[in-house]
Amino acid sequence: MKVLITAVFAVASSCVQAAQFNVLVFSKTAGWHHDSIPAGVAAIQELGKLHDFNVFWTEDANRVFNDQELAKYQAVVFLQTTGNILDSKQKGAFERYIRSGRGYVGVHSASDTEYGWPWYAKLVGHMFDHHPAIQSAILKVENRSFPGMERFAARNLVTEEWYAFKPATSKVSYLLSVDETTYKAGPQGMGAFHPVSWYQDYDGGRAFYTALGHLPATYGDPVFRHHLYGGIYWAATGNGLDRQ
Template identity: 70%
Template sequence: MKALAVAGLLCAGSLAQAAQFNVLVFSKTAGWHHESIHAGVTAIRELGRLHDFDVFWTEDPHRVFNDKELAKYQAVVFLSTTGDVLNDVQQGAFERYIRAGGGYVGIHSAADTEYDWPWYTRLVGHMFHVHPAVQTAVLQVRDATFPGMERFAPRSYATEEWYEFGPARSSTLRYLLTVDESTYKPETQWPGKAGRGMGSFHPVSWYQHFDGGRSFYTALGHLPATYGDAVFRHHLFGGIYWAATGRGIL
């Protein structure tokens, strides 16, 4: 009887320790390296403790981008990745992961990643073109029914490196946030490219069902201090939660 009681306690302890889901955070850069990456990792780990999900962080694609390892995770976060970060074999494994029902979360320069991988550009939804200097501007809520959107005011000030994007790469995008270009100066000039803004509809965050899985993207997250903002953190959690579970849309 004593042995059975001990076994029961051990079993109960194991059940109590099981997290809701597992998240892989991937932050390899093959271009610009954002100062905010470590703040982002810290924020996602703290969200994991707050909302009971496990987080594993790596910048080594050889370690995790294969069928066996990816199967351990319900969502993969591309945290300010840049450039060509996966080889052909790793790309194939990630495509199979999404087609099997996995979730993708792209943060900030995840849209400045893998331009020559057409499937990935469709997964992200829009690709980065250029940005002006960091400025304060007005965020506008387009869809308050998505997880993590309920704490945003309909219009609120935020300070960000406002990405200007190219055209939509997918026809199934659902938009969550836009920025009001009349509240900042979107014009910029880079060597070989210019930015003039995107006009009356300038997307900042969106989601979609894609190729059997789920994709969420937010362009917010350039500044390290942004990851300490409670509203942004809740927005990020909502995207992770939906990507991992598919639940929460009203």
């Protein structure tokens, strides 16, 4: 009887201590390396403590981009990745991972990654094209029904490296945009509609992207952090989206 009680207690304890989900943070760079990567990693780790999910961070693609390791995670965050960071076998494993119903989160220069991989370009939704100098501008909410959007004002004064993007590579739903009339976008701006964040169901899985996050201090902004957590939460679980 004592053994049985101990076993039941151990099972109950493990259930209580189980995290919501597991997230892989991947920040390998083969191009520009953002100084904000450590701040981004720390922010996601702190979000994990606040919202009870596990975080594993690496820049070693060989360690995690295979079927066995990726299966441990419900979402993978490409945090400030740049350039060509995966080989053909690793790409195949990641494609299978998404097709299994898992999630992707892209932050800032994740859209400046793997231009020669058409599947990835469609996963991201828009690829990076160029940016002007860092400036303050008005960030606008396009859709408040997505997780993590509820703390934004309708119009927000935000300082960022405002990425301009190539045309959409897939059909995405937009969350945030920037008003180009409120900063010096230059002659090659995107015009009347300049997207900043979006999401989509893609190839059996889920993808969320935000272009915010260039500056290290941005990761200390509670509104941005909640926005980032909303994307991670939805990518990992598929929950929280009001589809009506």
